Amino acid sequence: MDQNLIIYNTLTREKEKFEPINPPFVGMYVCGPTVYSDVHLGNSRTFISFDIIYRYLLHLGYKVRYVRNITDAGHLEGDRDEGDDKFAKKAKLEQLEPMEVVQKYTLGFHDVMRIFNTLPPSVEPTATGHILEQQEMIKKISKRNYTYVRNGSVYFDVEKYNKKNDYGILTNRKIEDLLEGTRELSGQDEKKGRLDFALWIKAKPETLMKWDSPWGVGFPGWHIECSAMSAKYLGDRFDIHGGGMDLQATHHTNEIAQSQAANKISPVKYWMHTNMLTVNGTRMSKSAGNGFLPHELFTGDHPLLERGYSPMVVRFFMAKSHYRSTLDFSNKALIDAETGFRKLMKAGETLNKLSTSKSSSVNIKKLVNNCYDAMNDDFNTALLIAHLLEVVRIINLVNDGKEKITKVDLEKLKRLYNNFVFDVLGLKEDDSAGSKENELTGELIDFILNLRLEAKKNKDFATSDKIRDELIQKGIKIKDTKEGFEWEID
Numbered sequence: 001m002d003q004n005l006i007i008y009n010t011l012t013r014e015k016e017k018f019e020p021i022n023p024p025f026v027g028m029y030v031c032g033p034t035v036y037s038d039v040h041l042g043n044s045r046t047f048i049s050f051d052i053i054y055r056y057l058l059h060l061g062y063k064v065r066y067v068r069n070i071t072d073a074g075h076l077e078g079d080r081d082e083g084d085d086k087f088a089k090k091a092k093l094e095q096l097e098p099m100e101v102v103q104k105y106t107l108g109f110h111d112v113m114r115i116f117n118t119l120p121p122s123v124e125p126t127a128t129g130h131i132l133e134q135q136e137m138i139k140k141i142s143k144r145n146y147t148y149v150r151n152g153s154v155y156f157d158v159e160k161y162n163k164k165n166d167y168g169i170l171t172n173r174k175i176e177d178l179l180e181g182t183r184e185l186s187g188q189d190e191k192k193g194r195l196d197f198a199l200w201i202k203a204k205p206e207t208l209m210k211w212d213s214p215w216g217v218g219f220p221g222w223h224i225e226c227s228a229m230s231a232k233y234l235g236d237r238f239d240i241h242g243g244g245m246d247l248q249a250t251h252h253t254n255e256i257a258q259s260q261a262a263n264k265i266s267p268v269k270y271w272m273h274t275n276m277l278t279v280n281g282t283r284m285s286k287s288a289g290n291g292f293l294p295h296e297l298f299t300g301d302h303p304l305l306e307r308g309y310s311p312m313v314v315r316f317f318m319a320k321s322h323y324r325s326t327l328d329f330s331n332k333a334l335i336d337a338e339t340g341f342r343k344l345m346k347a348g349e350t351l352n353k354l355s356t357s358k359s360s361s362v363n364i365k366k367l368v369n370n371c372y373d374a375m376n377d378d379f380n381t382a383l384l385i386a387h388l389l390e391v392v393r394i395i396n397l398v399n400d401g402k403e404k405i406t407k408v409d410l411e412k413l414k415r416l417y418n419n420f421v422f423d424v425l426g427l428k429e430d431d432s433a434g435s436k437e438n439e440l441t442g443e444l445i446d447f448i449l450n451l452r453l454e455a456k457k458n459k460d461f462a463t464s465d466k467i468r469d470e471l472i473q474k475g476i477k478i479k480d481t482k483e484g485f486e487w488e489i490d
């Protein structure tokens with residue numbers, strides 16, 4: 001087991017040595033999607049980031065239980081218990097049952113996750129499947145007097161909780177500052193304090209998804225599901241809790257308060273948050289009209305995109321930024337990522353054809369250490385990819401006869417490549433590489449280069465040079481070999 005892993009902990013705002021509570025077991029919870037619409041790219045980035053984190057922990061030998069929930073009830077439009085139920089509203093709009101909405105978008109979400117080559121979590125609990133657990137937790141919190149009931153709804157009393165605990169601990173903010181940033185309660189508001197949040201919400205006559213409870217018919221608040229389900233599958237205190245940065249201030253802050261109130265223990269050792277997406281430097285959002293969905297990115301069917309990019313190119317592009325940095329989408333950055341991804345895949349093919357020597361002129365151990373050091377430093381995939389591109393350069397130098405490698409070192413290099421490119425980064429040869437157009441292009445280039453070979457044999461050097469120059473001009477690299485030729489598109 002690697003003992004050098006360092007994780008940036010949002011809770012302490014420091015990089016800390018990773019020491020699981022009960023090694024070799026690791027419990028990791030990531031807030032999943034609210035399945036009332038297509039999963040957007042921001043969410044996809046979060047899940048891809050945690051997929052890489054999951055994969056690296058597995059690679060290091062940890063036995064990881066990865067829980068990622070599906071929010072299929074209880075999520076109102078506003079994060080502060082206001083607005084319509086997201087599922088009911090969508091169901092009305094699409095003339096579906098709420099659970100039809102849930103099914104439709106859960107399947108869509110799983111499709112996107114599969115296309116991005118993410119590993120499924122160990123457990124994927126749903127809010128509707130854990131109503132009893134949520135009610136039990138609300139009862140526990142009530143027993144410790146941190147709740148009050150108003151007209152059939154149960155609220156968490158934040159100011160009372162804050163007297164003995166630090167409510168703003170996750171974002172390092174005092175409750176006075178938080179209160180200042182919240183709107184005044186309206187006359188009809190049932191809440192006592194502005195920061196209070198609902199644990200159980202009384203159903204209205206038109207509410208479609210509702211359950212019986214000790215407080216009357218209603219449905220759970222959004223935050224309680226994650227506290228109840230993480231405790232059920234990972235225990236009252238577990239190792240890693242992740243999610244998007246936008247969840248920190250309200251959802252995760254409330255999760256800590258609920259769990260601490262119910263179980264008298266801080267629920268999570270390491271809190272991890274992924275950063276936001278931007279498009280050409282501006283924050284990506286639906287309202288700004290610059291948000292695109294994964295499938296729009298694949299097809300290029302969006303006014304801001306010049307063309308489409310394969311899912312593996314997008315995954316590679318995302319990994320090129322550290323998960324705590326903003327990720328900026330631009331056509332240029334995507335094209336650069338595509339070039340880098342193709343180089344990496346091509347090098348994998350070259351690697352299998354390398355010839356070995358009696359001695360090595362390259363330091364493989366250093367390359368391996370560099371890759372581990374990058375990932376051990378808070379999962380720095382950006383640095384890892386820079387090192388992998390150095391590996392690509394070395395593979396090509398060995399192939400060109402400019403560097404030498406022994407058989408033993410070649411095996412190490414292959415292991416390094418497989419471990420980090422496929423197992424940890426979760427990349428794979430993309431399907432577009434085998435598409436009809438690409439196949440045809442390959443066949444045509446082979447055909448033209450065979451004509452050149454014939455011209456050379458016939459000592460028609462004018463023609464053979466002309467073919468070579470034209471192809472080079474079109475960005476095709478040609479290498480003459482004993483067997484004939486090799487080429488690649490630059």
Ligand SMILES: [Zn+2]
Pocket residue numbers: 030031032226251
């Ligand atoms: Zn959550």
